Amino acid sequence: MAEEASLIEERYKNFFRTATSDSNSGKGHDPYPFQTRLATGEKLPELIDIPTGLGKTDAVVLAWLWRRRFAGEQVRRATPRRLVYCLPMRTLVEQTEEKARMWLSNLGLFSKRPGSTEPADTGNWSKWAEKEGPESDKTRISVTVLMGGEDKDDWDLYPERDAIIIGTQDMLLSRALNRGYGMSRYRWPVHFGLLNNDCLWVMDEVQLMGVGVETSAQLQAFCRSFGIMNPVQYIWMSATVGEKQLETVDHPKPHEGWTKHFLDCDEKNTPEVKKRVQAKKPLMKAELKLSKDNEKKSYAREMADLILSKHKKGSLTLVVVNRVDRAQEIFKELTSKDRTERRTENDAAVLHSRFREGDRKARMQLLCEKQDRIIVATQVVEAGVDVSAHTLITELAPWPSLVQRIGRCNRRGEYQTDAQIFWVDIETNNEEGGLVLPYESKDLDIARNLIETIPKASASLEALAQAAEGYVEPEAVRAVVRRKDFIDLFDTTPDLTGNDLDVSRFIREGEDKDVQVYWRDGFSKEDGPKGALDPVRREELCSVSIGKIRDYLKKHNGWIWDHLEGKWKSVGESGAVNGCRPGQVLLLHPENGGYSPILGWVGIEGKTVASVEVIPAMESVRAKDDHSMNEDRQSNIGSWVTLKDHTDHVNSEVQALSESLNIPDHCRTALCEAAIWHDVGKAHQAFQNMLLSGKGDDGGLKSGGPWAKSDGSKGRPYYWVISSNGNKIERTYFRHELASALAWLQTQGKVAEDADLVAYLIAAHHGKIRMSIRSLDKEKRPRQADRLFARGIWDGDVLSQVEGILDQDLPLDLSIMQMGEGSWLERMTALRDQEALGPLRLALLESILRIADWRASAKEEKKMVVG
Missing domain, CATH: 3.40.50.300 (P-loop containing nucleotide triphosphate hydrolases)
Known part of the structure; x- marks a missing residue:
């Protein structure tokens, strides 16, 4: 055993030297003994307490990489496939990103974008990983940064791939709480599912994180108590680590204490x-x-x-x-x-x-x-x-x-x-x-x-x-996310006033709470933009404390995007200043100043703000994110795809993902059923009319459907039906996935196993209908006052038959939206609370179907990286 351990240590040293090799000399350095012990030990610790300057980042990133790719099979399987590296500040994120990319490149493992199998730099590519890694996995690893703004890659499109995700506590903890800052609200549940399953979280420099430490401790506890599909572990790391913050209501200190990693006596006495x-x-x-x-x-x-x-x-x-x-x-x-x-x-x-x-x-x-x-x-x-x-x-x-x-x-x-x-x-x-x-x-x-x-x-x-030795952590009263809070956060439906549960108190404290702002021109500084703008990129963003931005907004306008109405809403002098909340992204007008390239944010002082040269994004599936309730960008992809073909494509993706992620058999069955039924609601007259408007019968389109995708424009869709008296009636906010879920329950709900799970997965596959069904204020209402309606569907609407799935026309029944026994809310709440499922497993299953849909659509549009 001692000889085997010695061989493993020597192999790790070779790995470490290769990873840390300098681009000029080509030479790396040997790991400190504590770095070797971390990588080759039996288990990873909960706390890492190492003096500053000795390489904690190197230790933990390379330990994860070693354990995930180059250790024995049992260790590899027990190591989560995603390393989530959480830091308190943006400057730290950029440095950690640079190091991670260098280490992966030196080993021949770096991929410039998720999903790619090509080396990032074929001109200087080490083959160490190819020679030393297991035959079962030669895929490369991408590094994704989450700091706000439009992400430059589609990391969440490849949940089966190993990945390093580096971000600030604002971006990462908000996503883990299902309220992701700086992203489409309809994508929240996907990041919630992925970041609470199959992840090794490293909380670095915890002395700067404040309440983020307690929140991370609670998240670890929730993963254990609610249950997950694949392992999640948190490591807290600092040269001045404090243990008291980790002792929370659901994460008490173990009787034997936290497992720690520190320098032993021999290491402390080495010359270096x-x-x-x-x-x-x-x-x-x-x-x-x-x-x-x-x-x-x-x-x-x-x-x-x-x-x-x-x-x-x-x-x-x-x-x-x-x-x-x-x-x-x-x-x-x-x-x-x-x-x-x-x-x-x-x-x-x-x-x-x-x-x-x-x-x-x-x-x-x-x-x-x-x-x-x-x-x-x-x-x-x-x-x-x-x-x-x-x-x-x-x-x-x-x-x-x-x-x-x-x-x-x-x-x-x-x-x-x-x-x-x-x-x-x-x-x-x-x-x-x-x-x-x-x-x-x-x-x-x-x-x-x-x-x-x-x-x-x-x-x-x-x-x-x-x-x-004489330091005692002062008592601090901080907001702690409780079990009930976490359960409530699973539901992403805004309240009746359009507001969401505020998670900022669980992420940062007091004046440390931020918004992000950016400047664009080409619109009136009094009235704001009239239509959608290109997505904001992280190069444009500046973080501003919530107090400072409120001071600014007392004199100048700012705008936020209204996800429901699909338009810009003022939060400045002509709007509600108090409507500005931590985590939001605000658009400002350059002529109102607020920023200096030399001093940074200066508030109401300063000259016109210069624009930023934005690095062009990779062609991304993310560009198809819906940013309002009335959008459906994925249905207009530039080519016609039948409902049957798209369903087959999604089902194939579901099966492949379920296999790669080791999803239990009964959950795979539910996912496949949901894949078959997920777009049946597109056979609704309102949806087919939207796709076919203005097409005449060119090429037999009207007789060739029903269609899932069209070659139409990416603008706001116009859904409509013809009434019994021949009038055209708009169906604002129409959601085909609600029609699909209703059809499933009406035809299969009483006989299918896991019927409610399948219904939920169908309804949730765009992130717009999840725990509740209710109509929206500006929906077109039926003339009959007692007729139920929600999301563009009226009670009694007829859904046309779909070959191989729905064998006859089906009148849709919306009675399930009413409160009471057997209601949608009651059934989905019971589903979420099932001990064998729980919110985190359910979120992962929801993510898998959505990702399968994205991947199928991207391949249909030929925009997905495949190798």
Whole structure:
């Protein structure tokens, strides 16, 4: 056994060296022993507690990859196929993405887009994975980033493929709670199903996540209690990991404690580790102190004086303050024309979370360059940024944040004893708000007491660890997503006012809650756009705190997309400012300003905002997302496809996906039944009229149906029927999937096994009809006051027969929409709550049918990557 373990370790070292090889030298580095143990151990831990700068990201990403692809068969099968890497800030996402792509490329495993089998770079392609990997799986792995805006790939189209998904806690946790930020609401359930099944979640830099930690702990508990199709595990990772937040109502601390991964005694004594852990960092308290008296008058100027007096020419001075507006003011002082030692944009920058992607990357590049520079930053540099400053100046912050900031100074011990750290005190006086924001006075008081115990000679990681022995996490009252909340979130139907359950309190706290904004021109800044615009891309987006955007909207208009009406709605001066909620994406007019490429978000100040050069997206199935209730983009694909042919195509995709994902037999049967019936409702007169309008009888189209797809335009569909007296009646909001589900229940509901499951899958395959059936305010109503109607279907409508499925015309019965015993709501609620099914398994089955439909449609349109 010992010999076998030694061989495995040696093989892993070879794997690690290949993955980390430098593009110039072609050489990689050996893993630390803790990295090897993580990859080759029996099980993955729950907590990873490793000092900053030693390669936690390398350790966990490459451990997942090793265990998923190159370990023994039993370990490979137990390792989830999706690695979900969750980070608190956008800057960390971009760096992690770059590393993951490099590692996969070096191993010959990287795919530029999901679903592709071609290597990303055939000119420099390692064949390590091809030689060393199992014969059963040679597929490549894509890296998807979720940071808001239109995604550049269709990762959710390939649930059977291994994948790395990297994103911010806003984007990932909102999706795991079925309220995905920055995406079509009708796609929420797919991401909900995929991210709560078959995933290894890594919560990195948890000291910056706030309530996101408790939410992730609850999500782990829900996966265990509700049940899942394939394994889900969460790992919480930080150099300053705190365990108390993980102890939640449904996720109590085990009797034996959490399983942890840390450096053992031998590792702590290796030369490389000792050099980092014992690196000298002389620590001094600055004479400057932030107070109410100097905050507005002189603090920025005095801070700039301090920075310039302590900066050593030719090196990096890193300044970390607690608020964006203070960072901006200090930077403006450093670059003021009134200064004799004035800095310029070539050797100084402000760096925070309120930049667009391109501007943020430019500042990160300056931070990482080897030249004389001063960077004034906020919390964005506390984690994941592999820089080593000669001089660090930081405001007082909570203890975990101070530890992270100090870790950015003399990180590798290269400055010997020449490095220097200055900390600037903040007046607290037990007052909340104002100076101490975004923190609380008690957190700063604790940190002050601890930092004053550190010897001035050095704030080394070793000294910080000794000081931390006296650190007790302060009590914090945070919103915890409860079991009932999670069950309620399964239903994506808005309330009667059109609003959704707000999950922002489970994702971030207080002022940390954000919206995202972007600027487009070509419309009136008073009235807003008249029609749909191209989907927003992440390069265009800027994150803004909810408080700052509300201040902006008191003077200027902003617009959000109304999913029900399919039009832009004002949330600014002529609209409801309070209608702006965390997680929303707002459109702003460039002439109203709000942004500077040098300073980032500036609110109502600033000149006209320049547009962003957007990288063209890959041709994507995602472009067919419906963004309003009255859309059905997938039915107009540029070619005619019969209902029978499309049904056969979807059924084939369902069977292939069910096989790949190891779906239980009885669930596969239900999925196949749902695939056969999912589009039967398209035989309704309203749908066929929509497809055939204006076509005459060219080529026998009217006699050749019923049709599932047409070569029609992508605009808003016009559904209509002919009444008994020959009049044309519009059927606004018509949903063919409701007609399909009704037909199934009326003909098979009393005899079929899992009839309600099949009905649900049919109805939910566009994400628009799930737990409830109700009419909408602006629907066309029947003349008969007592006649039931919902989503463009009237009680008694006749659904035409469909060869091989529906053998005769069928009058549709909408009585199931009424409340009471046997109603749709009662049946679907019981289905969701079945112990053998539960919300997470049900969501995955729902996703499989929808993905099969997308894949079939994409192949019919020839837009899907197939190999």
